[in-house]
Amino acid sequence: MNIDFFKQYDNVSFDELYHSFNIQLSPAKSITNHIVAARDKEYMHYPYALEKKFYNAIIQGNEDDIYRYGFELSKFTSTSLCKDSPIRSLKNGIICNCSTLTRLAIEAGMNDKTAFILSDCYIQKIEELNTIEELQKFNSILYLDFIIRIRNVQRNQEKYSIQIKKVINYIQNHLNEHLTLDRVSQEVDMNPKYISHTFKKETGVAFTEYIHKKRIEEAQQLIQFTEYSILDIAFYLGYCNQSYFSRQFKRFVGLTPKQYLQSVKKGT
Numbered sequence: 001m002n003i004d005f006f007k008q009y010d011n012v013s014f015d016e017l018y019h020s021f022n023i024q025l026s027p028a029k030s031i032t033n034h035i036v037a038a039r040d041k042e043y044m045h046y047p048y049a050l051e052k053k054f055y056n057a058i059i060q061g062n063e064d065d066i067y068r069y070g071f072e073l074s075k076f077t078s079t080s081l082c083k084d085s086p087i088r089s090l091k092n093g094i095i096c097n098c099s100t101l102t103r104l105a106i107e108a109g110m111n112d113k114t115a116f117i118l119s120d121c122y123i124q125k126i127e128e129l130n131t132i133e134e135l136q137k138f139n140s141i142l143y144l145d146f147i148i149r150i151r152n153v154q155r156n157q158e159k160y161s162i163q164i165k166k167v168i169n170y171i172q173n174h175l176n177e178h179l180t181l182d183r184v185s186q187e188v189d190m191n192p193k194y195i196s197h198t199f200k201k202e203t204g205v206a207f208t209e210y211i212h213k214k215r216i217e218e219a220q221q222l223i224q225f226t227e228y229s230i231l232d233i234a235f236y237l238g239y240c241n242q243s244y245f246s247r248q249f250k251r252f253v254g255l256t257p258k259q260y261l262q263s264v265k266k267g268t
Contacts, residue, residue: 051100058108061154066147073097074143087135091126094139098122101146108150109157109165111172113218117225118149163188164202167195171211175218176236179211216252219245223257224264230257 054073057065074097102119106112122142129135157165166188171179184207185192199207215237222233234245234257249257 055104055107058104058150061158063151066151070143070147074140086132087130090132090135091129094126094135094142095123097139098126098142101143105146105150105153109153109169110149111218113173113175114221117221118146121225160202161198163190163194164199166190167199168203168210171214175211175215176238178238181207212248213252215239216249219249219257220253220260223261230261233257 050069050072053065054069056062057069076093098119102115105115105118126135126138129138157168160168167184167190170184170188181192181196185195188195196207199210203210205213219233219237222228222236223230228236230245231242234242237245239245239248246256246258249255249260253260255263
């Protein structure tokens with residue numbers, strides 16, 4: 001399937017498109033009927049204007065508005081996304097909220113891998129809950145957790161210059177690659193000596209030390225939320241052997257990767 005596949009359907013009506021794929025569902029017009037029926041009853045999807053206000057508050061870093069609009073959005077949990085099961089409908093709605101929050105968090109500066117791991121974990125938890133009350137409470141928790149994480153990211157970034165933010169964002173998105181001062185300086189188009197000096201001055205840690213710190217934080221996420229082996233995680237994050245990875249891990253976390261995994265399992 002390529003772009004030409006999509007282009008061939010340009011200017012095709014909905015009915016023609018629907019039937020061309022031989023979709024064996026209810027008649028195509030039932031979708032239109034469903035839209036009309038939904039408009040005629042109380043349909044509690046949150047207003048797009050509210051989502052836009054929330055988005056703008058996050059991008060602008062307006063803390064009061066982030067909490068205000070986030071709270072307002074968290075109250076909308078009754079969208080009808082499964083006509084035969086209120087529980088399934090509510091789960092689907094909260095999963096949609098989770099997806100929106102994940103992308104807002106990435107735009108706010110959260111590492112994309114961290115955001116998607118967090119999203120996957122929340123979706124798994126959503127599927128475990130089976131009462132309306134639990135799910136509604138969990139929706140509020142979902143919003144609050146993402147808001148707190150977004151604010152923590154923004155507060156950390158507020159301390160740095162535009163140049164160092166650029167370096168940090170590049171590091172965050174390439175933790176599993178071979179990162180050297182020369183390579184990063186080329187990618188962000190800055191002088192390596194300037195990066196080395198300014199990075200230490202603004203962050204309080206040396207360039208290489210910061211990379212180790214962020215890799216170990218990523219390793220904690222992977223150990224906690226995935227089924228990857230410790231060896232696979234070590235190699236994925238660019239460590240040449242498990243022994244060296246374990247030493248670095250213990251230096252930052254105070255536990256070896258195996259000990260950390262055991263503590264995670266005990267806590268679940």
